[in-house]
Structures are given as structure tokens and as C-alpha cells.
Amino acid sequence: xxxxxxxxxxxxxxxMGFAPLAEGVLNRLKEIVQSKRGPSIFQPxxxxxxxxxxxxxxxxxxxxxxxxxxxxxxxxPVFVTLLIPVLTRYPLFFAFMxxxxxxxxxxxxxxxxxxxxxxxxxxxxxPMGASRTRMVGFLAEPVFIIVFFTVSFVAGSTIPYIVQTxxxxxxxxFFAPSHVLTMLAFFMLILAEDARIPxxxxxxxxxxxxxxxxxxxxxxxxxxxxxxxAGAMKLFVLLCIFLNVLVTPWGLASTTxxxxxxLAIPLVLLKIFLFLVALVVIESSLAKxxxxxxxxxxxxxxxxxxxxxxxSASGL
Amino acid sequence: MTDPIASYILHLNAMAGxxxxxxxxxxxxxxxxxxxxxxxxxxxxxxxASATAIGIGLHSWHLGAVAVITVFTxxxxxxxxxRRTVRRExxxxxxISQVLNIPTSLLVAAALTLLAYAIVYPVTAMAAAPFVDxxxxxxxxxxxxxxxxVAVRREAVSQLLGLLAMENGAFFAAVSIAPxxxxxxxxxxxxxxxxxxxxxxxxxxxxxxxxxxxxxGLLAALRER
Numbered sequence: 001x002x003x004x005x006x007x008x009x010x011x012x013x014x015x016m017g018f019a020p021l022a023e024g025v026l027n028r029l030k031e032i033v034q035s036k037r038g039p040s041i042f043q044p045x046x047x048x049x050x051x052x053x054x055x056x057x058x059x060x061x062x063x064x065x066x067x068x069x070x071x072x073x074x075x076x077p078v079f080v081t082l083l084i085p086v087l088t089r090y091p092l093f094f095a096f097m098x099x100x101x102x103x104x105x106x107x108x109x110x111x112x113x114x115x116x117x118x119x120x121x122x123x124x125x126x127p128m129g130a131s132r133t134r135m136v137g138f139l140a141e142p143v144f145i146i147v148f149f150t151v152s153f154v155a156g157s158t159i160p161y162i163v164q165t166x167x168x169x170x171x172x173x174f175f176a177p178s179h180v181l182t183m184l185a186f187f188m189l190i191l192a193e194d195a196r197i198p199x200x201x202x203x204x205x206x207x208x209x210x211x212x213x214x215x216x217x218x219x220x221x222x223x224x225x226x227x228x229x230a231g232a233m234k235l236f237v238l239l240c241i242f243l244n245v246l247v248t249p250w251g252l253a254s255t256t257x258x259x260x261x262x263l264a265i266p267l268v269l270l271k272i273f274l275f276l277v278a279l280v281v282i283e284s285s286l287a288k289x290x291x292x293x294x295x296x297x298x299x300x301x302x303x304x305x306x307x308x309x310x311x312s313a314s315g316l
Numbered sequence: 317m318t319d320p321i322a323s324y325i326l327h328l329n330a331m332a333g334x335x336x337x338x339x340x341x342x343x344x345x346x347x348x349x350x351x352x353x354x355x356x357x358x359x360x361x362x363x364x365a366s367a368t369a370i371g372i373g374l375h376s377w378h379l380g381a382v383a384v385i386t387v388f389t390x391x392x393x394x395x396x397x398x399r400r401t402v403r404r405e406x407x408x409x410x411x412i413s414q415v416l417n418i419p420t421s422l423l424v425a426a427a428l429t430l431l432a433y434a435i436v437y438p439v440t441a442m443a444a445a446p447f448v449d450x451x452x453x454x455x456x457x458x459x460x461x462x463x464x465x466v467a468v469r470r471e472a473v474s475q476l477l478g479l480l481a482m483e484n485g486a487f488f489a490a491v492s493i494a495p496x497x498x499x500x501x502x503x504x505x506x507x508x509x510x511x512x513x514x515x516x517x518x519x520x521x522x523x524x525x526x527x528x529x530x531x532x533g534l535l536a537a538l539r540e541r
């Protein structure tokens with residue numbers, strides 16, 4: 001029992017420790033595709049370190065919300081990490097505290113606070129980004145729900161540790177249409193939820209066109225560092241859910257031996273690296289959609305998930 | 317259906333079915349004419365894949381022939397013919413106008429799919445054959461979505477694609493229900509596709525020469541010279 005608590009905390013440490021690395025690798029890969037050299041993959045760590053040592057400036061007009069938000073946004077992914085399989089195949093100590101829907105709610109709480117804080121400061125760009133994020137969010141919500149329905153319908157459970165084994169027993173389940181289509185819909189969701197290119201341009205610096213990044217414009221110093229770290233962790237957690245629960249539940253530790261669990265860390269990082277390569281290909285080859293075309297993108301995701309649900313309801 | 321290979325075939329066929337349905341949705345919702353054609357080609361390849369899978373599963377060489385004919389007529393001959401006859405429309409026009417906007421059409425399409433499943437469900441509950449449940453429902457849904465495409469598009473070429481998508485859907489259902497369909501029937505249907513494409517292509521060309529566009533939606537009213 002002690003080791004299950006220990007591994008659970010190890011998961012949190014892995015997510016906290018490697019999330020900025022994933023972001024650094026992503027940025028570097030993108031620069032390489034554009035035939036530039038790009039910053040070191042450790043640049044996000046340096047940024048966070050630098051920001052942590054700078055003074056923080058907080059607007060006089062803002063309330064406690066603005067100050068509390070970085071911590072809420074930081075704690076939300078950490079909390080979700082306790083619920084999902086990052087390194088192990090068997091449920092850990094906190095696994096039954098909440099299911100996938102619960103994890104979704106916790107992540108949404110973080111997003112909600114970030115949106116409120118963006119409105120709180122009175123900076124004109126913050127509320128704009130916040131309301132756009134809400135627009136994307138409420139379009140993404142039905143897709144989330146249907147994906148969860150499909151998954152729980154197929155697996156008979158909403159606990160991620162139970163779901164991941166269903167796709168592989170027997171292995172032919174992996175090719176079930178509900179699985180393939182659910183993966184596709186969830187992938188589109190990740191693009192929308194993490195403000196990736198067909199929906200939003202994460203590296204854009206033009207305030208009027210920003211969706212996600214404009215919410216953090218007012219933060220400086222420690223607040224900015226924590227927000228940056230929280231954003232990296234949110235992506236990492238989403239990738240862990242996507243890769244470890246839905247796509248490739250291989251390479252996770254299946255025994256409680258410490259060596260096995262430690263071996264799972266590089267394997268998970270390898271999977272995430274492969275996913276980042278695919279993400280870079282998508283981000284480099286597609287153009288950002290116009291704001292009102294986002295509804296089309298997300299309704300395509302919705303229809304994909306509905307097809308997944310109907311094919312799974314028809315028995316396969 | 318307990319041995320592993322049969323279960324693989326069943327799932328691969330089901331996956332082809334799921335992607336087939338997705339391609340049908342894409343034909344409803346894609347804006348660009350050229351990518352619409354590409355989705356149609358993809359859908360035809362998935363039909364061929366499903367026919368092959370069922371052919372292996374049921375040991376029927378007919379279905380292998382169906383797959384070959386489908387690939388040849390729909391994935392090779394049809395796009396080639398379209399390029400020959402309506403090249404301008406295919407490459408110059410980027411966006412196709414629709415009667416309904418795309419999110420609405422997708423929702424209607426999803427409702428049609430559910431309707432297809434609801435209609436087929438009582439039938440498949442009785443049928444004991446292994447591939448019927450997925451193929452019949454997906455095929456019927458493909459048929460509905462093709463019909464919907466014909467109804468909602470205002471462009472002659474994309475209406476043609478809708479028509480052919482309907483035919484794809486009918487075939488998708490047919491390969492599971494009647495795997496031993498007489499070969500001559502399949503040949504006839506296969507021959508139909510290029511002919512339809514050619515006729516509609518030439519007609520479109522004539523319309524284009526006369527009216528200066530292929531937006532069939534504009535041709536609703538009569539006009540005297």
C-alpha cells in the first residue's frame with residue numbers, strides 16, 4: 001500500500017518535472033521544421049527559473065481572484081495526475097477518487113479560474129481571449145461528453161485504469177471502429193483544448209488574434225512562472241490521458257517493482273515525443289482557422305464521436 | 317467467430333465501416349471540390365477494403381473481384397474522367413456553396429445516421445450472419461448521407477459525388493447481405509459508374525458553356541430569351 005502512495009507521488013513528480021521539457025522539445029521541433037535552430041529544449045526550465053526570481057507586479061484594480069488563479073491553475077493538473085495512469089498499468093492509491101469525468105471537471109475548474117482572472121484585470125485583451133476560450137470550450141464540451149460516453153460504454157467503466165485494458169484484451173479490440181474514431185475525436189479535442197494550430201496559434205504575438213495566450217498577459221514574475229508551468233503540465237496531462245488510456249497503453253509498468261516503474265518513465269517520454277512529432281507536422285502543415293470556422297472543426301469532431309458512439313452501440 | 321483471425325477480420329471490417337461513415341460525413345461537409353473528390357476516392361477504397369475483408373472471412377472470391385472492380389472504376393477511372401471533363405470546375409472553384417451551413421448539415425447528417433441505425437437494428441437483431449450488422453447499418457447510413465449531399469449541394473459536380481456516394485453505400489450493404497451476388501450484376505453496376513460520371517460531366521460542361529457556371533441552385537427558375 002505504501003508503495004502505491006509513493007508511486008502516485010512519483011507520477012506527480014514526473015509530470016511536474018518533465019512537462020516543461022515536453023514544451024521545449026515541441027518548440028525546438030517546430031523551429032527545426034522551419035529550418036531554424038531554435039532555443040534549447042531546456043529553455044522553458046530557464047524561463048520558469050528566471051521568472052521565479054523576478055518581481056511581481058499586480059494591478060491595483062485586480063482582486064484576490066487574480067492572485068489565487070496561478071495556484072488553482074497549477075494544482076488542477078497535479079490533481080488530475082493523481083487520478084490517471086502515467087506510469088503504471090494497475091490502479092494506484094488515489095485512482096478511485098475520481099473518474100475521467102471528474103478529471104475533466106478539475107481541469108475545467110483551472111480553465112474557469114484562468115478565464116475569470118483574465119477578466120479581472122481590466123486589460124482589454126484578457127476578456128476577449130477569455131470569451132473566445134469559453135466559445136471554443138462550450139463547443140468542445142459535447143465532444144468530451146460523447147467521447148466519455150463511448151469509452152465508458154465500451155469499457156463498462158469510467159475509471160481510466162480500467163478503460164485502458166479494454167482496448168487490448170483481446171488485441172483485435174484495438175481496431176474496433178469505436179476505438180479508432182474515439183481516438184480521432186479526442187485528438188481533435190486536444191488540438192482545440194490546448195489551443196493548437198487549426199484552432200489557435202500558440203506562438204502568435206498579435207493580441208487581437210490570440211485566443212489562449214492573451215489570458216496570461218497581465219502576469220509577471222512568480223505568477224507568470226506558475227502559469228507557464230501550469231500550461232505545460234496541462235498539455236502533458238492531456239497527452240498522458242490520450243496516449244496511456246486511449247492510444248497506446250503499452251510500456252506501462254505492470255508489476256509493483258521499483259525498477260519497472262522507473263523503466264516506464266523513458267517509455268512514456270518516448271511515446272510523448274512521437275506524439276509531439278505528429279503534432280509538429282500538423283501545426284506546420286495546417287493554417288489557423290478563422291474564428292467562425294472553429295465551429296466547423298469542432299462539429300466535425302462531434303460527428304466523429306457520435307459515429308464512434310453509434311458503431312459501439314451497434315455491438316462492435 | 318471465436319478464433320483470433322476471424323475476430324481480427326471482423327474488427328478490421330468494422331473499422332473500414334467506421335471510416336467509411338466518416339468519409340460519407342466528409343463528403344457532406346467538405347468545402348473544397350477537390351478534397352471532396354479525394355474523400356470520395358478514400359470512401360471507395362474503404363468499400364474495397366471491406367469487400368476484401370468479407371471475402372476472406374466468407375471465403376468468397378466474388379468479393380475479391382468486387383474489390384478490384386471498385387478500386388479500378390471508382391478510385392482510378394472516375395477521378396480521371398472528372399479531370400478530363402470538368403477540369404475547370406475541379407481546380408478553379410475552391411468553395412462549394414451549400415443550402416445549409418456546415419455545422420447544421422453535419423448535425424442533420426448525424427441524425428440521419430442515427431435513423432439508419434434505428435431502421436436497421438430490428439433486422440440485424442434477427443440476422444445471424446457475422447458481417448451483416450455493421451455493413452447493413454453503415455451502408456444504409458452511407459446511402460442516406462449521399463442522398464442528403466445531393467439535396468444540400470448546389471453544384472453539379474458535388475451532386476454527382478453524392479449520387480456515387482449513395483451507390484457506394486448501397487454496395488457496402490450489399491457485399492454483406494449477398495456475398496454471392498451474380499458476377500454479371502456487379503460488372504454492370506461497375507460499368508454504370510464511369511458512364512454516369514461521363515454523362516454528368518459532359519452535361520455539366522454544357523451547362524457551364526451555356527450559363528457560365530455549374531451552380532445548379534441558380535437554375536431553379538425558367539427564363540425566356
